[in-house]
Structures are given as structure tokens and as C-alpha cells.
Amino acid sequence: MARIIAGATSSHVPAIGAAIDNGKTEEPYWKRVFSGFEKSKEWFAKTKPDVVIGVYNDHASAFSVEIVPTFALGCASEFPPADEGWGPRKVPVVQGHPELASHIAQSVILDEFDLTICNKMEVDHGLTVPMNLMMGTTNGAWPCPVIPLAVNVVLYPPPTAHRCFMLGRAIRKAVESYPKDLRVVIFGTGGMSHQISGPRAGLINSKFDKAFLDNLARDPKQLTKIKHVDLMREAGLEGIELVMWLVMRGALDDKVNEVYRFYTVPASNTAVGHIILENKPKASRKAKGKKKK
Numbered sequence: 001m002a003r004i005i006a007g008a009t010s011s012h013v014p015a016i017g018a019a020i021d022n023g024k025t026e027e028p029y030w031k032r033v034f035s036g037f038e039k040s041k042e043w044f045a046k047t048k049p050d051v052v053i054g055v056y057n058d059h060a061s062a063f064s065v066e067i068v069p070t071f072a073l074g075c076a077s078e079f080p081p082a083d084e085g086w087g088p089r090k091v092p093v094v095q096g097h098p099e100l101a102s103h104i105a106q107s108v109i110l111d112e113f114d115l116t117i118c119n120k121m122e123v124d125h126g127l128t129v130p131m132n133l134m135m136g137t138t139n140g141a142w143p144c145p146v147i148p149l150a151v152n153v154v155l156y157p158p159p160t161a162h163r164c165f166m167l168g169r170a171i172r173k174a175v176e177s178y179p180k181d182l183r184v185v186i187f188g189t190g191g192m193s194h195q196i197s198g199p200r201a202g203l204i205n206s207k208f209d210k211a212f213l214d215n216l217a218r219d220p221k222q223l224t225k226i227k228h229v230d231l232m233r234e235a236g237l238e239g240i241e242l243v244m245w246l247v248m249r250g251a252l253d254d255k256v257n258e259v260y261r262f263y264t265v266p267a268s269n270t271a272v273g274h275i276i277l278e279n280k281p282k283a284s285r286k287a288k289g290k291k292k293k
């Protein structure tokens, strides 16, 4: 049986990708950001998941405003980097896992979540920047297959925080009904507080971000009650991306081990937040269940 062993979240600021691509990671401004992910890369290398599910949003790279799916699951065998205006990032093609992705699509859609099935899709910095941060720079290939799940947070109305959390629950059920033994990690990306345009451009709300991280680890159901308007008021217009973190959290156990956390401001005009949460090992979950009886 496949199972989700852990989840991680990370901002996906495009300027982080540009800093990697242009060799600026050692510059003091960027070193502050990248040094916060050194432990994460070690954790990822040690954890060695078989598959990653990457929850992210497309930034008008794969989907124009003509067609904006609320949830789009990548079922292809590969996902080339998208042209983001300056050309596609020079990162390896993302290898998918069509068999698990199709299984997730079937399970989740029959569970009444209407996913758009993408058999051809390009992926932009929303997915590849967190992959760089967690997996490190690559020598021609990413370390494991990644199933992209694009969530609409760019065109009103995005899905609610609660809907995203429940989708995470459905993904977990889907993964656990997949017959092959696979260890799966799920990424939630985007955020934290930031606003790109308008009178509040440059907004960063560290107090809100840190409370969000606390609740994500310990009391995620609190976060499922947040309305879009409150999220945008507190975390800025683009802070709405944080609903994607709840897909990740919904796919994990109620009680998790917090392995690592990092927060810094700013990266470009965005607060960078990152957390790694692990499900408790299966054996200890079983033992706990027996004790209760």
C-alpha cells in the first residue's frame, strides 16, 4: 500500500528561481534565504520519497485566463518547464507518475472532487522553485517523479480553505488505496504574506504568517475556517496562495511531528515560510491505537 509519509510547504517566489538560475545563491541577500533550506535538502535526501505530489499554482504559463481549472492534476509522464516570459527555466523536465496520478484522479473524482485531468502540461516556477529548495540543484534530473496538482488562486473565485483541506483528505485516501508500496511526500507551495500590486503592494504580515505556521502544525482545522477576504486582508492579495498549504495539511494525520521550520522576510517582496511535517510512523500509530482499546 502506498502512503503519505510527510508534507512540506514553501513559498515559490520567482526571484528565488532567478537567484538559483543566475548563480546568486551565495550573495548575502540570498544566502539568508537559501541557508534556511539546507536542513530541508538534507531531510529530503534522507527521506528519499518514491513520489512527490506538488500542489502549486500556475501563473498564466500553462493556463491562460481563457481556461482556468480550479484543480488540475498532471497525469502525463513528463512536464517540461514553461515559458515564463523570459523563457523556460533551465531546470530538468519534471518526470511524472502517470499510474499513481490516474489512480488519484479516479479515486478523488469518484469522491466528488472534480479534477481537470491534464495529459499534457508545462510547469512554471510555482512548482520548480520549491523543488529546487527541497531537492537542491540537479545534475540533469530531479531525484524522484512529481505529480503536479495546480490550484486556481489567480482568478476569482479560488477554492475555499476548507475545500482545499478536504481535497487533501481525498488525496490521502486515494494514495492509501494504491496497491503498490510507495512512500509519498506532498508539497504545498505559495505564500506567505505578500501583495504585488495596488495601494498595499509590499505588504508583509509576519505576525499572521507565524500564527499560520503554528496552526498548520497543531490545529489546521482552525485554518479551514478562514474566509478569502480575511486571508487577503491579513496576508495580502497574493497571500491567498496559502489555501494550497491546506491541501498538503489535509493529506496528513491530525497529529504530526514538526521536523523543521524556517521563516524569513523578505525575498523579493514576499515573506518566505517553510515547514516540514511528518506523519507518525505506522508502527507507533498502531501501538497507540491498541493502547486506547
Ligand SMILES: [Fe+2]
Pocket: 012, 057, 059, 126, 190, 191, 241
Ligand atoms: Fe505564486
